[in-house]
Every structure is written in C-alpha cells, then in structure tokens.
Amino acid sequence: MVSYFCYNSFINKIVPLNKIYVAQSEIPGADRGVFAHVAIKKGETIETCPIIEIPDHELSRVGEGILATYVYFYGEKKESLLVALGFGSIYNHSYTPNATYKIKPTERIIEFIALKNIKKDKEIIVNYIQENDRSVPLWFEE
Numbered sequence: 081m082v083s084y085f086c087y088n089s090f091i092n093k094i095v096p097l098n099k100i101y102v103a104q105s106e107i108p109g110a111d112r113g114v115f116a117h118v119a120i121k122k123g124e125t126i127e128t129c130p131i132i133e134i135p136d137h138e139l140s141r142v143g144e145g146i147l148a149t150y151v152y153f154y155g156e157k158k159e160s161l162l163v164a165l166g167f168g169s170i171y172n173h174s175y176t177p178n179a180t181y182k183i184k185p186t187e188r189i190i191e192f193i194a195l196k197n198i199k200k201d202k203e204i205i206v207n208y209i210q211e212n213d214r215s216v217p218l219w220f221e222e
Contacts, residue, residue: 099126105172106203113172114204119197126179126192126204129168133185134161152183152190152208164190174205181206 099120105113120126131152152162152169162183163169168190171179178198182191198204 100167100204102167102170107172107174107205110172112170114167114170116198116200116202116204119200120194120204122194122196124194126194126198127166127168128189128191129164129166131162131164131168131183131185131188131190133188134163152181160185162190168192171204171206173208175207177205177207178202179204179206 099117100114101117102112103115105111107113114127116126152164162185168181171181171192178196179192179194182193184191192204192206194204
C-alpha cells in the first residue's frame with residue numbers, strides 16, 4: 081500500500097498515512113482526482129504535503145506550461161505560487177467542497193482537512209478560491 085503524509089510539528093517530520101488514493105475523477109472534464117481510501121471524519125487531517133515555493137524569477141515561465149494547472153496561489157495578494165507534493169496538486173475544485181486546505185509557508189507544508197464526513201471511495205474536493213467568491217474566475221475558467 082502507498083503511504084501518504086501527515087506533518088508532526090512536535091518531531092518536525094512528515095509521517096505516512098493511508099487515507100487516500102488517486103483515480104479517475106467523476107467530475108466532467110477533470111482528469112485524476114483524490115479519493116478517500118477509508119471513511120474520513122469532519123475536522124480530520126486528510127493529507128499534509130511538503131510544498132515547493134516557486135521563486136519570483138520563475139513565475140512567468142510557470143504560466144507557459146502544464147504546471148500552471150497544478151499550482152496554488154497564496155500570500156496576502158495571491159502573489160506567490162507553490163507546488164504541493166504528495167497528492168496535493170491533484171485535488172479537484174468545487175464551490176461545494178468536502179475539504180479545505182491551509183498553506184503554512186514557514187513550515188513548508190499544505191494541510192488538507194475534511195470539512196464534513198467523507199465516505200470511503202468518495203472524491204475529495206476543495207475550493208481553490210477559499211473566500212468562495214464566485215465572481216472571481218479560476219485560472220482555468222478565464
């Protein structure tokens with residue numbers, strides 16, 4: 081079985097979990113997605129992923145390739161980009177998510193947390209626009 085990761089701040093390590101898997105998404109037009117391997121309870125950490133911050137001098141090149149669809153914007157003005165390792169960049173978007181994420185740049189991680197109980201084999205989806213402002217188009221909707 082493949083291992084997935086959780087950050088333990090007391091020992092400053094990312095330790096394996098076995099809660100999720102990747103399979104073909106059920107969302108029309110989507111490719112792969114992340115699914116619950118076991119039932120996940122509301123408030124439970126689903127996955128903690130190491131992140132790679134994309135340096136400012138490389139930002140313009142990110143938009144030119146496939147990587148642009150797998151990055152997270154963050155910062156006060158969404159001026160910074162990161163790539164989430166693990167399955168972090170494969171979670172699909174919904175305005176009615178069953179999970180959320182918290183970017184912790186000083187710890188160099190992104191945590192995915194269940195917003196509600198998620199049944200085994202259900203796709204885990206997050207809202208890429210955490211303010212839930214539907215008037216702001218996502219980069220793939222523009």
